[in-house]
Amino acid sequence: MKALVANRSIVTRATNLLLGKSIGQGVSVEEVPKPTVADREILVHVHATALNPIDFKFIDFISPSGSLTGCDFAGVVAGAGPGAAAMWQVGDRVAGFVQGGIDTAHGSFAEYVKAEADLVWRIPDGVDDTEAATYGVSAVTAMQALNLHLNVPWPDHVDGTSKTDDDATIFIYAGSSTVGIFAIQIAKMAGWKVITTASPHSFDLVKRYGADHVFDYRAPNAVADIVAAFPNISKALDCFSEGDSTRFCGKVLQNSGGKVITLLDTKTKVSGVEAQMVMSFQLLGKAFSWLPPVGPKYSVSLSDREALVRFYTSLFSLAKEIKAPPITVLDNGFDGVIEGLNRLRAGKVSGSKLVVTY
Numbered sequence: 186m187k188a189l190v191a192n193r194s195i196v197t198r199a200t201n202l203l204l205g206k207s208i209g210q211g212v213s214v215e216e217v218p219k220p221t222v223a224d225r226e227i228l229v230h231v232h233a234t235a236l237n238p239i240d241f242k243f244i245d246f247i248s249p250s251g252s253l254t255g256c257d258f259a260g261v262v263a264g265a266g267p268g269a270a271a272m273w274q275v276g277d278r279v280a281g282f283v284q285g286g287i288d289t290a291h292g293s294f295a296e297y298v299k300a301e302a303d304l305v306w307r308i309p310d311g312v313d314d315t316e317a318a319t320y321g322v323s324a325v326t327a328m329q330a331l332n333l334h335l336n337v338p339w340p341d342h343v344d345g346t347s348k349t350d351d352d353a354t355i356f357i358y359a360g361s362s363t364v365g366i367f368a369i370q371i372a373k374m375a376g377w378k379v380i381t382t383a384s385p386h387s388f389d390l391v392k393r394y395g396a397d398h399v400f401d402y403r404a405p406n407a408v409a410d411i412v413a414a415f416p417n418i419s420k421a422l423d424c425f426s427e428g429d430s431t432r433f434c435g436k437v438l439q440n441s442g443g444k445v446i447t448l449l450d451t452k453t454k455v456s457g458v459e460a461q462m463v464m465s466f467q468l469l470g471k472a473f474s475w476l477p478p479v480g481p482k483y484s485v486s487l488s489d490r491e492a493l494v495r496f497y498t499s500l501f502s503l504a505k506e507i508k509a510p511p512i513t514v515l516d517n518g519f520d521g522v523i524e525g526l527n528r529l530r531a532g533k534v535s536g537s538k539l540v541v542t543y
């Protein structure tokens with residue numbers, strides 16, 4: 186099959202890491218073996234893939250040369266291991282994500298991708314492939330942060346009533362990010378009040394997805410205005426996790442303490458507030474590490490894996506309520522992926538998910 190394969194040497198990756206930027210594309214289209222499925226795995230013919238910032242970060246700094254790349258996918262089942270055959274038949278429409286960029290077996294920027302049979306979801310009628318592909322890394326990260334770490338009730342277990350007390354209020358920094366757009370919806374499904382930040386050009390967008398109040402994070406008095414209006418918020422999700430964003434969240438939580446979940450390792454400390462980073466790939470239930478043997482290690486988390494199974498099982502009916510973010514479709518297959526990765530590197534994507542169809 187054809188796939189987009191990482192090709193940076195360790196020297197280039199280390200140089201990129203030191204310089205904080207990348208030289209060249211770091212990928213090429215290559216002919217590689219089609220993945221072979223294990224007992225409880227399925228092979229998926231990829232029809233659409235959604236792009237995430239993590240894709241280019243892996244390619245630039247982490248992926249060993251020869252690794253397959255890309256995480257999110259939507260497509261049809263093209264084969265199943267013996268232990269997966271009862272769940273899936275050839276032709277079933279499925280979507281999910283894999284940890285692309287670390288080995289030669291997993292990557293969605295490819296004609297075919299393999300995945301564990303219970304870690305994909307069945308795409309309902311009315312959801313097209315481009316939409317289905319967006320419920321990968323961004324959606325599951327929002328679920329992981331809110332349902333596993335901030336005690337927001339599960340989307341498949343909510344009573345639908347509005348809750349307006351301080352315990353049922355969440356602050357979401359960067360609500361127009363795609364993680365933010367999913368997080369707003371999951372919190373609103375639980376009946377919570379959502380306070381968020383965005384650039385003014387994204388105010389309508391975040392409100393359309395359910396945010397109750399939105400503030401411009403660049404406004405000089407933004408923190409003071411939020412604290413004055415909502416003095417007792419104790420839960421935050423920092424969907425940017427760069428620069429001063431975690432400190433911003435900490436200040437919003439300053440009156441009641443509480444917890445801010447970050448998506449990157451910000452190393453920011455805010456007195457009286459707990460900051461904890463989540464890592465979406467733990468949802469896949471396998472141990473892994475960055476840049477072994479020196480990088481951070483992540484252990485197996487069976488509770489994360491169970492959470493992903495639960496979320497993906499419920500998505501078949503919930504995808505009507507937890508909607509895909511706005512989508513920008515890029516044509517031309519692998520060329521479209523390369524163009525999209527460059528747009529993400531340049532920070533030129535706002536309030537939209539880049540999706541490529543094959």
Ligand SMILES: NC(=O)c1ccc[n+]([C@@H]2O[C@H](COP(=O)([O-])OP(=O)(O)OC[C@H]3O[C@@H](n4cnc5c(N)ncnc54)[C@H](OP(=O)(O)O)[C@@H]3O)[C@@H](O)[C@H]2O)c1
Nearest residue numbers: 238239326361362363364383384387448463464465535536
């Ligand atoms: N730990 C994990 O497992 C995990 C999982 C998913 C993502 N992530 C990381 O989380 C981050 C967000 O991912 P994503 O896919 O949601 O990204 P995304 O959709 O590409 O985020 C784009 C948004 O970032 C906002 N933004 C850009 N510059 C900003 C700034 N200086 N201050 C505040 N907001 C700014 C923009 O909002 P406005 O246009 O409104 O300004 C834009 O809508 C990325 O760093 C990603 O690598 C980590």
